[in-house]
Amino acid sequence: MKLVHVAVAVIERANGDICIAKRADHQHQGGLWEFPGGKVESDETVTQALAREIHEELGVIVLGHYPLISVRYEYPDKHVLLDVHVVNEFEGEPHGKEGQPVIWCPKDQLASYSFPAANKGILNAILLPPYLAVTNELNQPLIDGWGAHFSPKNLMIYLREELNSNNQALVLNLRAQGYRVTVKGADQESGYLHLSSAELLATDDRPDVNWLSASCHNEEEVLKANALNVDFILLSPVNSTPTHPEVLGMGWPRFAELALMAHMPVYALGGIGLDDMGVAKKNGAQGIAGISAFLP
Ligand SMILES: Nc1nc2c([nH]c(=O)n2[C@@H]2O[C@H](COP(=O)(O)OP(=O)(O)OP(=O)(O)O)[C@@H](O)[C@H]2O)c(=O)[nH]1
Ligand SMILES: [Mg+2]
Structure with missing residues (x-):
């Protein structure tokens, strides 16, 4: 199936609210909420498509944006590559120029709206931080350092x-x-659960938690994480x-390939330091995970 390349805007206003719009019933994934955007034409860059679509759909002029996540997703009837950018500088107040409902939504309420399945990874990328410290133990000096x-x-x-x-x-x-x-093992109350790569491969149904994470090292594990809807x-x-x-x-080149395959945010781990944030993001990472990098 042909891959449809889409420029998607997570428009964020000064108080942190995000602009979402409702897709018309006749559209693909109709009736669901979306982040505004549309198809990248063959003669366009993603930046150009983003600016054009946002102006056409919302009457807003994009002045500044940065990449958030790229999600390649296979619907039964359509394969899409969503190139998602945060639009943090713009002119004009978004309004539905095609008659579509448009609202500002606080980040912590986004999850209560129904989005297309491919958007789960975008929602998680909006909510999750750039740094992830992995540690074998906790103590007060470590916490003070963080x-x-x-x-x-x-x-x-x-x-x-x-x-x-x-x-x-x-x-x-x-x-x-x-x-x-997140702590090791079952910890129902917090809503967080982490799976080692061995646990990931041995799990058939998504455990009933709010935030499921997993360690991955290769394509097989990334695809398994997709299948389990890991966050x-x-x-x-x-x-x-x-x-x-x-x-x-x-x-980094292989990391970037696997990160693009993943439906969800990906933290880069292993042999990197905090100052690799730039290169990590350039290669599609949500951010940096580290063990020694986060020790005081
Ligand atoms: N704009 C947008 N499209 C999304 C999102 N999530 C998602 O799966 N898609 C899919 O991306 C594809 C292209 O988006 P689109 O329908 O907005 O494209 P467009 O503005 O050029 O619309 P058109 O085809 O009606 O002219 C659709 O198949 C849509 O289902 C999202 O959050 N925003
Ligand atoms: Mg559109």
Whole structure:
């Protein structure tokens, strides 16, 4: 099937609200809400298509934008490549020039609207932070170090240890401050669950949690994460690491291929540091995950 290339705009106003519109019933995925946008014509760049579509559909002039995520998705009747950009500078107030309902929606309420299936990854990319710290244990100096460098909006934490009497108070305190914290194993109350790549491959149905993440290393695992509707993945190793020098990294070009295959946000992990954020994003990453990179 031919791949339809689409420029999609996540228009964000100063208070953080996002502009969404309702697709007409006769359109593909009709009756569902969408982020405004449309097909990239053969003589256009994505930037040009984005500006044209947003002006045609909403009467808004795009002044500034940056890439958020690219999602390749196969509907039974149509294959799409959604090139999604955050439009953070614009002129004019969006209004439905084609008669479509258009509203501003607070980020934390987006999930209550019905979107096409391909949009789940876009929603997650809007909500998730750029940094993910992976750690084998929690202690106060470590937490203080994070607090000095990252706000709860910018950092998520994965603790590779089950909840126990030593870490519970620290985990709850981090969550109370607004950090998203996933711990190893079942932790129903928080709504977060992380699957190792072995657990991912051995799981047939999506566990009933709000946020499901998984570790992936290759195409088979990325496709399995797609099939399970995993919310975000950690893809590793990008480079070889001092702890596993015998394991070759996949390198950024392969990382980019796998990230494009993934329906969801992808964190780059392995042999990279915090200053690799730019190159990671250029290769399709949501951001950087790290173990030693986040140690004080
Ligand atoms: N604009 C937009 N399209 C989306 C989203 N999610 C998603 O799966 N799509 C799919 O992307 C494809 C192209 O989008 P579109 O129908 O807006 O294209 P267009 O503005 O050029 O419309 P037209 O074909 O009516 O002229 C459609 O098949 C649509 O279902 C989304 O959030 N926004
Ligand atoms: Mg459109």
